[in-house]
Amino acid sequence: MALHKICLLGGTGFVGKRLAARLSAAGHDIVILTRRAVRHRDLLVLPTARLVEGDVHDAEFLRQQFEGKDTVINLIGILNEKGRSGKGFTRAHAELPEKVVQACRETGVSRLLHMSALHAARTAPSHYLRTKALGEEVVHRAEGPDFHVTSFRPSVIFGPGDGFLNRFAGLLRLAPGAFPLACPGARFQPVYVEDVVRVFADSLDNHKTFGKRYDLCGPKVYTLREIVEYVAQLLGKRVCVIGLPAGLSWLQAAMLEFAPGKPFSLDNYRSLQVDSVCEKGFPEVFGVMPASLEEIAPMYLAKYQPHSS
Known part of the structure; x- marks a missing residue:
């Protein structure tokens, strides 16, 4: 090389x-x-x-x-x-x-x-x-x-250190028992x-x-609801994920655009209208067997579990 x-x-x-x-x-x-x-x-x-x-x-x-x-x-x-x-x-x-x-x-x-x-x-x-x-x-x-x-x-x-699963983990940890989720059917x-x-x-x-x-892409397709529920499971958090319909999803995005750090925006909402899914498997030229969420996520989300705080 x-x-x-x-x-x-x-x-x-x-x-x-x-x-x-x-x-x-x-x-x-x-x-x-x-x-x-x-x-x-x-x-x-x-x-x-x-x-x-x-x-x-x-x-x-x-x-x-x-x-x-x-x-x-x-x-x-x-x-x-x-x-x-x-x-x-x-x-x-x-x-x-x-x-x-x-x-x-x-x-x-x-x-x-x-x-x-x-x-x-x-x-x-x-x-x-x-x-x-x-x-x-x-x-x-x-x-x-x-x-x-x-x-x-x-x-x-x-x-480890991502802004995706870690963000949901942080939010779920603070959730009172119900978690309103925009675009729950979006696929990743x-x-x-x-x-x-x-x-x-x-x-x-x-x-x-x-x-x-x-x-x-990784080896498996999930809806956003499935991902959030999986994170809650890893955290040992009992929470009801409430999927919001399109109108309320849009409204949540419009409101959070003005929240500190802009955690969710109308442009994010529009991006979620396109499923982030590959048509084919991982490119063969690289010879990579992509790791799954289930193999990796438990290792770095453990810090959010009650015994880790």
């Missing part, structure tokens, strides 16, 4: 930290871009990684950091934005990939790995999915003899974070992946 000089965008996030650890363990030289290096000093223990502070939306900063690199990995994405205009999604998911591609061209970077989203499409109902599609199109238009792109489109990603095929980072790392030198887009 060849060793690479990699610039990693989004390397301080849930997926990014695990990918940085895997790449560093393999001996790759990694520069991780961040707005505030002091918040992510834990990454400094990685022997071949270093943090560089700056604004990834600054084209000149990107050119400086891409200089001398052969690979760029872009994991940056947001689930919600300030306001409702869609401009935040456009900036993060469409405009940034365009800047990344341009900086790659100007500095001679030959490989780009890009994080998209399952069922990203221009015709999708949410800003999130539409702008993810625009970014994906931008990077794949740049594919050529001297510049090779691979994009990944995961369903919801789970694992959760994929384990370590399976996601493995395919990113394994695709670096795999010519079969050049120019390809891969849907990434």
